[in-house]
Amino acid sequence: MKKLLTRHETYVFLAIVVFSIIITSINPSFFTIENLFDLLKSYSLMGTFAIGMLFVLISGGIDISFTATATITGYVVAVLLLKYGEGLNILSVFLIAGGIGILLGLFNAVIIYFFKIPSIITTIATLNIYYGILTVVSKGKWLYGFPTWFGDFNNIRVFTLYTADGNPYGLSIITVIWFALILIGWFILRYTILGRSIYAMGGNPASAQRAGFNLLGLNLFVYSFMGLMAGIGSVIQALLVQTVAPNSLVGKEMDVIAAVVLGGASLTGGTGTMLGTILGVTLIAIMGNGLTLMHVSSLWYKVIIGFVILVSVGVSAYRSKRSTRKHIITEVN
Amino acid sequence: MAEPFLALRKVSKHYAGVTALDKVDFDIQKGEIHCLAGENGSGKSTIIKIISETVKADPGSVIEIKGHAVHGNKAIDAINKGIQVIYQDPSLFPNLTVAENIALGGFVASHRKLINWKELRRGAEKAMARIDVRLPLDAIVREISIADQQLVAICRALTRDVELLIMDEPTASLTKKEVDSLLAVVTDMKSKGIATMFVSHKLNEILQIADRVSVIRDGKMVGTYPGSELNDEKLTILMTGKKVEYQRFVAGKNGNNPILECQWLSRRGEYKDINFKLFPGEILGITGLLGSGRTELALSLFGISQPDTGEILFNGKPVNIRSIQDAMRLGIAYVPEDRLTQGLVNNQSVGKNIIVTTLDSLVNRFKLLDQGKVTDSIQRWIKDLTIKIPSVESPVQTLSGGNQQRVVLAKWIATQPRVLILDGPTIGIDVAAKFDIHKIIRELAEKGIAIILISEEIPEVYNNCNRVLVMHKGCILGEYDTRQATQEDIQNHVNGAY
Numbered sequence A: 001m002k003k004l005l006t007r008h009e010t011y012v013f014l015a016i017v018v019f020s021i022i023i024t025s026i027n028p029s030f031f032t033i034e035n036l037f038d039l040l041k042s043y044s045l046m047g048t049f050a051i052g053m054l055f056v057l058i059s060g061g062i063d064i065s066f067t068a069t070a071t072i073t074g075y076v077v078a079v080l081l082l083k084y085g086e087g088l089n090i091l092s093v094f095l096i097a098g099g100i101g102i103l104l105g106l107f108n109a110v111i112i113y114f115f116k117i118p119s120i121i122t123t124i125a126t127l128n129i130y131y132g133i134l135t136v137v138s139k140g141k142w143l144y145g146f147p148t149w150f151g152d153f154n155n156i157r158v159f160t161l162y163t164a165d166g167n168p169y170g171l172s173i174i175t176v177i178w179f180a181l182i183l184i185g186w187f188i189l190r191y192t193i194l195g196r197s198i199y200a201m202g203g204n205p206a207s208a209q210r211a212g213f214n215l216l217g218l219n220l221f222v223y224s225f226m227g228l229m230a231g232i233g234s235v236i237q238a239l240l241v242q243t244v245a246p247n248s249l250v251g252k253e254m255d256v257i258a259a260v261v262l263g264g265a266s267l268t269g270g271t272g273t274m275l276g277t278i279l280g281v282t283l284i285a286i287m288g289n290g291l292t293l294m295h296v297s298s299l300w301y302k303v304i305i306g307f308v309i310l311v312s313v314g315v316s317a318y319r320s321k322r323s324t325r326k327h328i329i330t331e332v333n
Numbered sequence B: 001m002a003e004p005f006l007a008l009r010k011v012s013k014h015y016a017g018v019t020a021l022d023k024v025d026f027d028i029q030k031g032e033i034h035c036l037a038g039e040n041g042s043g044k045s046t047i048i049k050i051i052s053e054t055v056k057a058d059p060g061s062v063i064e065i066k067g068h069a070v071h072g073n074k075a076i077d078a079i080n081k082g083i084q085v086i087y088q089d090p091s092l093f094p095n096l097t098v099a100e101n102i103a104l105g106g107f108v109a110s111h112r113k114l115i116n117w118k119e120l121r122r123g124a125e126k127a128m129a130r131i132d133v134r135l136p137l138d139a140i141v142r143e144i145s146i147a148d149q150q151l152v153a154i155c156r157a158l159t160r161d162v163e164l165l166i167m168d169e170p171t172a173s174l175t176k177k178e179v180d181s182l183l184a185v186v187t188d189m190k191s192k193g194i195a196t197m198f199v200s201h202k203l204n205e206i207l208q209i210a211d212r213v214s215v216i217r218d219g220k221m222v223g224t225y226p227g228s229e230l231n232d233e234k235l236t237i238l239m240t241g242k243k244v245e246y247q248r249f250v251a252g253k254n255g256n257n258p259i260l261e262c263q264w265l266s267r268r269g270e271y272k273d274i275n276f277k278l279f280p281g282e283i284l285g286i287t288g289l290l291g292s293g294r295t296e297l298a299l300s301l302f303g304i305s306q307p308d309t310g311e312i313l314f315n316g317k318p319v320n321i322r323s324i325q326d327a328m329r330l331g332i333a334y335v336p337e338d339r340l341t342q343g344l345v346n347n348q349s350v351g352k353n354i355i356v357t358t359l360d361s362l363v364n365r366f367k368l369l370d371q372g373k374v375t376d377s378i379q380r381w382i383k384d385l386t387i388k389i390p391s392v393e394s395p396v397q398t399l400s401g402g403n404q405q406r407v408v409l410a411k412w413i414a415t416q417p418r419v420l421i422l423d424g425p426t427i428g429i430d431v432a433a434k435f436d437i438h439k440i441i442r443e444l445a446e447k448g449i450a451i452i453l454i455s456e457e458i459p460e461v462y463n464n465c466n467r468v469l470v471m472h473k474g475c476i477l478g479e480y481d482t483r484q485a486t487q488e489d490i491q492n493h494v495n496g497a498y
Helices: A009-026 A031-041 A044-058 A066-088 A090-115 A119-138 A149-154 A174-192 A191-204 A205-210 A216-239 A253-262 A274-293 A299-332 B044-051 B075-080 B096-107 B117-130 B146-156 B176-191 B233-240 B294-300 B323-331 B340-345 B350-362 B369-383 B401-413 B430-448 B458-464 B487-496
Strands: A157-162 A167-172 B006-015 B018-028 B033-037 B062-065 B082-088 B164-168 B195-200 B212-217 B220-226 B259-269 B271-278 B281-285 B309-314 B315-318 B330-337 B419-423 B452-453 B467-472 B474-483
Touching: A009 A274, A009 A299, A031 A044, A031 A167, A031 A174, A031 A274, A031 B044, A044 A066, A044 A174, A044 A191, A044 A216, A044 A253, A044 A274, A044 B323, A066 A090, A066 A119, A066 A149, A066 A216, A066 A253, A090 A119, A090 A149, A090 A216, A149 A216, A157 A174, A167 A174, A174 A191, A174 A216, A174 A274, A191 A205, A191 A216, A191 B096, A205 A216, A253 A274, A253 A299, A274 A299, A274 B146, B006 B044, B018 B044, B033 B233, B044 B164, B044 B195, B075 B082, B082 B146, B096 B117, B096 B146, B117 B146, B146 B176, B176 B195, B212 B233, B220 B233, B233 B430, B259 B294, B271 B294, B271 B474, B281 B294, B281 B430, B281 B458, B294 B330, B294 B419, B294 B452, B323 B330, B330 B401, B340 B401, B350 B369, B350 B401, B369 B401, B430 B452, B430 B458, B452 B458, B458 B487, B467 B487, B474 B487
Parallel strands: B018 B220, B033 B195, B033 B212, B082 B164, B164 B195, B281 B452, B281 B467, B330 B419, B419 B452
Antiparallel strands: A157 A167, B006 B018, B006 B062, B212 B220, B259 B271, B259 B309, B309 B315, B467 B474
């Protein structure tokens, strides 16, 4: 019990419970299975990006460019779908998007590692390069009218229930993809030397080097993994809205970073968990959804998210300050 | 004598024409505790680098491990031969647990892909059992004490087959009690056949358990002596090459009115019922271990924290010191314990660091900085305190510890303080530079400045102060007049408190 109280995740979970109660008391349709499945599907996109971001933050870096990466991979996939639509299948679409994402991520890693440029600067630059090139090439044109199989895949449900008035709903295949990615990410972080090495590098890069860790390899992995998540995310986005617009993702970086930080990952590296990240995404999701259900103007959304992040980061900073203080005092006695 | 584990014969090293080591002979026996003593810049760290094979010695040098010549030039080669170095900063992962810090390196080195948490914990437990230490396996390393972090680093070394453990300045940041338990661990390792090489310039504690002590000066080996034949004083002479006269300080009496007086000063959890008077021209020592309240008291006198109850009198009048600005206005200056993080702007030049406290007095009539006054002021302090620097533009982080401390002193003396509080002014400074700092402090006292010297090194307060207060758990346990008490009296009182 005591251990539970020292964990950041516990507090995020409590916040989720409190918000859920408030929203439900105002609009009971929030706390329904139908709304839950709906939320799980529409926030799979942010959730997928968040997995990649978690890895980057733990390693002690940050990646701002992933939305531009996702825009490129999404656009390439959309062009291919329109041209060779019937010749492709869902697996090849994911592979193409993921592959391009990995390449763009590797480019980030190489610049960060070899030129020793802080990751935030590097990825702001590459965000602009990737997004700029795409805008020039695409001329900002929206793409839609994808093959029917692509639209059908979006409607696959692992199981289906019906509402009282006969509308179907259920667990979407897209949510299942997100859950699978969570499991893979969790396994890497928890049970592989690679995952623990990422934590170690984020905690103290100099020690990691002395202990014989391959820092180049770790950087290449982390940023290409982020690129992979960006690629997969772009396909999820295309599936969800059946349209690819060059300007639909860029600008949403901060929401994803906020969700992961809300879940307990530190911007200075070395800390963060998959569970926390899921909770962070959940909290952002129910607040966005809840505000709509409570008929609050969506313009307030950003203000409220901002406050929640301030409170969350403030509380954890205060708690770590108190724990170091307590630690000093026990050492004295 | 049996064949040594490690032998260096005529080892030299030149860096771009500068001689770092000159034909050094040195050996370490199996299971021996060997100290390598020398001032900063004497070549100690070059020896560590050569033994740990991170740099290559000049041609003609011979290095033998168990009688076999070695030519490796990668750190991993030395590790595979059973040599491990624990650096001053123990190179741990602060965000990971004790168990992971101890055992993760071994997993990486063996090219494993997956973690078996049970096996990892067992490995960590085994390493701890070898030296009979018990640390909580799941504690996050950031949250355990520096001393325990060092034990974690030792345990990590023990997960590999180690025959020689090199420790670079291991006692620099430890309290007396922690040093004692570190020495117990080292003695225990000795009984298991593991040799330890201490590299340090602060050796008084280590001398008790060292089998032999080698002294290096200016890149040359001065000699190797049995630990039992040396004491602090002899060692200092060997290390510096000169006999330093250690004269005791005698305060000149400058009036009978205290400049600063504390009456029943208390702050919850930090210090309690503090009463003392400070007279102009005297050096008042405050000693006590880390956490005794010595630094906390100083912080309150300098306005960084406020006492809960009690009164501070300045020149006989009650004052309320609510901020650093208040303290500076009264003429109180404070040189902090950790000069690197609290006392200096590291990447700025020496000159800018010196004048930062007195900017207000260096302006012309347009309230802009007067470059002439600035240069004069900087030159004056560099000369007065004999700060050795290539140029006033050099960033302070490039200076030696002794010179950095002089910059901090200059910065505060420039404010013309009436009370100067020095917290651990010679921590991490080598012996020769230490004497110079002490000389400066005494000269300041002779000019009538009242000085509070806080230090956990009893010889330092005993030799430089006319009165010494012993603090423990936030209270003043006793006051000693250094003309009457002996150093042992004070030492026993401090130790007796535990």
